[in-house]
Amino acid sequence: MFEFRFRSSSSKPVREEATLCRLIVSLNEKGILKSARDLSLGGIGIALAKTVLLSGLGIEADLSSLRTERNDLTLFGESAASVLVGFTAENTETVRKAAESAGLRFYLLGKTNATRVLEVVGSGVRVSFDEMSGPYESGLESVFAL
Secondary structure, three states: OEEEEEOOOOOOHHHHHHHHHHHHHHHHHOOOEEEEEEEOOOHHHHHHHHHHHHHOOEEEEOOOOOOOOOHHHHHHOOEEEEEEEEEOHHHHHHHHHHHHHOOEEEEEOEEEEOOOEEEEOOOOEEEEHHHHHHHHHHHHHHHHOO
16 A cells, blocks of 8 residues: 655646546556555545545555654544555555656555555554444444434
8 A cells, every 4th residue: 555645835736636636547547456545534544544444454564654743643643645555565666656657756655455544654553454344333323222
């Protein structure tokens, strides 16, 4: 899995967002992508959690390349112009080259496994599928007393 992020120093973010979208579509049409999640609602933390919940796989993620001064911003900072995508290990260089050729930043963040646990190395975050699935599936019921 990795994250694409456009270069924030550019004065043309809309053009770069369109480039990001075209790249995701192109990689998907070639059958390279296994998953894709934007980071606009909840950031990388929520995207990783949803990937575990919807795939039934585990993830060991290292976010040190994205680390900010605050752990909450690293995990939950939202960005409409970033995408977490999954692909097989043999496609790593293909995806990296495609992202860099498009002028996008590429961050290799981790790998999936069979543990059904989301672990963010060095952050203290380690949560299982079972711990996440209940609140994910029925969280609004308790809020709205359904």
